[in-house]
Amino acid sequence: MAAEIPGVFESSLQDFVKKSKVLVVGAGGIGCEILKNLVLTGFSDIEIIDLDTIDVSNLNRQFLFQKQHVGKSKAVVARESALKFNPSVSIKAYHASIISPDFGVSFFKQFQVVLNALDNRAARNHVNRMCLAADIPLLESGTAGYEGQVELIKKGMTKCYECDLKTASKTYPGCTIRNTPSEPIHCIVWAKHLFNQLFGEDDPDEDVSPDTADPEASGKAGDTALNTEANDTGNVIRVSTRTWAQSCNYDPQKLFDKLFHDDIKYLLSMSNLWKTRRPPTPLVSTELPDAAAGSSKEEDSGLKDQRCWSIAECYTVFANSCKQLREQFALLKEGDHLVWDKDDKYAMDFVAACANIRAHIFGITQNSRFQIKSMAGNIIPAIATTNAVIAGLVVLHALRILENKLETCVPVYLRLKPNHKGHVIVPEKVFESPNPKCYVCSAKREVIVKIDIERMTVKQFEEIVLKKALNMHAPDVTLDGQGVVLISSEEGETTSNNAKTLKELGLQDGSVIVADDFLQDYELRISIVHKAYVKDQPEYEVIAAAEDLVPKPIQEEEKKNGSKNEDDNVMQVDLENETNDVRKRKSDSDEIPTKKAKVDNQDNGYADDIIVL
């Protein structure tokens, strides 16, 4: 324990280390490494919190855990293992979510510094607000593959975690998913939607049947197919996919014939779609090709996960997983549903098989289950070495914070390759100052929200806009200056409002509401702009500042990604952000001045987010 041996550190630092109290949020890859460094450095009062339990795939890097710990609490086991490094330190472990009234502003105020080692944006946003409210320095960190970053967040001195709006989830146009897939990811998204249609949460935006309202399909050619069957929502009228599947008891052959033969035939009849595209080939379940696509690659591995399956094999996996999922589903309470999980064998089997069968039908490259799992589960691979380097940098920064040398805690990036100066660990030259329009850390906390006030209910507004998009925990909402309470965090007080639309409660275009979150000690003014809902478009839009209401040219990022301005007909794909996501990364600190200018020119300055699929 460095601080217990006089002379290792300057005596002032030695004192600070011994007396300080620190909080580690997250006991995953970075969290385990940070905890080790803290204990060995001589920190003697540490608290660590994690909601998660240990999985086998953690063991290659979360070195405080071993096979016998699988299934146990990460925080609890991390504490036990770290105590072996120094049995005399005090470590308090919480198997809990940091987003909880148990951890309010006064909880955060106990610590000299908070070290984030999180794997998701919602918790990062929350801890950001808690540390701003408690005015405690926060060290934020993240890794993705070989790269990672550390940065200090300090109220009034640096940018906060939410100063830049983050890139929204990657989205795909609805009709690409339902009618005209051209890439493996389109088939994977479709397969996940199919899972939800059959076994999961029913979401009308995740329909998997042919979309007859596809603007491309209109014209004479589609008429025969369209004639009587389509309604104005574009979905073919029939019983829901699930009801139909249940009525035939999830018979794999019947499901297969409907999904991969009948629906495909139907798509073929929308002949406008196939004028410039390769038309899909309907499959007959009794005549499936037995050879794997590109089987020359096959001998690469004997692992079934790594191989590309033949369509006949896909059918076997599909049939078996249908059976298993049907049984899982049958065990649930009435009205309950399965939740797709990449680590659930049959849920993953189902998606891999369906995605590959659909890919085959559309002449799209097929992938191994292993590859599909990466894309479907949005796995950002994390490794021990990167986590170790980043956690080391975090604790070195923490030492400087204790010495009150905050100005030396510049953001630091770990790069895969040296930059032109030979740097692989790259410190920024300067801090970026807080965004004066930030709706979280600026003095003027305001946003504009565009929604359909005649359609959106109070409950939807609370769940989708306030909690999901604006990351509030339990807001109290009033209509500005009128004392009307829309939402109360006291249970039951405003239940009668839940089902009403915002308009019914007196909101108009231009109304201003005030949302106050007690836990986060955070109040936000929200200007409502009414915008009629359009099918397949997002239900809401959050705009940070009034001038951003003016339409801007398409962002660079979109051009690069080749989404070619395919109108706004987008479909949400859940980004799970499995591991520690690198929030943003400057490729080279020396380029800061130009980068900054570039960022400022863009809509919200979030184009440097990395999305790893």
Next chain:
Amino acid sequence: MVEGNRIELTEDEAELYDRQIRLWGLESQKRLRAAKVLVIGMSGLGAEVTKNIVLAGVKSLTMMDGSVATKEDLCSQFFIPHSELGKNRAEASVERAQQLNPMVEVKAVPHYPEKFADEPDFYTKFDIVCATRLDLPTYLKINTICRNANVKFFCADVFGTFGYHFSDLQNHEYAEEETKQIAKPVLSSHTPNKRAKMEKEAVKVTVKKTDKFVPLQAVVDMDWKNEENKKKLNEMDSSFILSMILLSFRSKQKRDPSPATREEDIKLLQSIRDEFLTDKSVPLEKVPDECFRTVFAEVSPSCAVVGGVLAQEIIKVVSQKGAPHNNLFLFNPLSSCGTVVSLGNIPSQNSKQEPVDLIDLDDD
């Protein structure tokens, strides 16, 4: 270099190594699992490298150290239980190192490397030798033995919060992914008769490269009076000179600076600096006194940084994927900067590119 990559991974291995296979591919994992690594010097840095390499899943990891564990080791050596202070460092580390990954053979050799000075065969058994916490003459000797035995050599140290690692990989062959712009006809079933339109497309291609490295002796022999080298020395991160000063201290005093004699040792270090820099007419401010206040023991977070970078280099070299640092990595905790510099007249005909041999290269 590492053979045996035709052996398939088991389902258990695939499950345990799932995330890293997603990053570096199945072929790299197979190479890793055939690799035999020797780590010399089981202090904090040795423990960090060992942890990362054992977690990655090599065939075997051997820890060599002739000394006993002291209280100072508790600043960063997390393998040694408090009850084992006074016991041999390598032997005291085996149990916890093994717990990290039961699939790796973890061994201890409770000796100083001098014991094997006349047994070069000892080193031939390894693919990688990573030496830490030795004096410069011993590094040079082991480097020579490794060169002769065609074994990849690394040496590294952490001094307080500063650190470095050096690599001599001799001739190192590896595959690297590059993005190339190629012209490609745009296929369209709709316009079969028209001439296919050409479109630029970014394609990732794997190229095979060979990099040449120099022995540590070439760095030691550098003539700092030579104008070009002198310029380099002036521009280089001060942690290079600091490392030279600390290695010199180690050779002269037969020990590292000690927390117990902190102020005296700082004075000794300053005098070595003054001599070293005056001789090369470099201003003394290049290595400010402030640096010497943080060179005691091996501080855990810096072991994590240097040990993490070094272990990733070893993984890169074993899997023959990606360009390794050629040839010195320096970590300066005062500026949070990690720099790669090339010293010792590395042959300029570096990175000989060859066409891709499809069978030879992994593309996953």
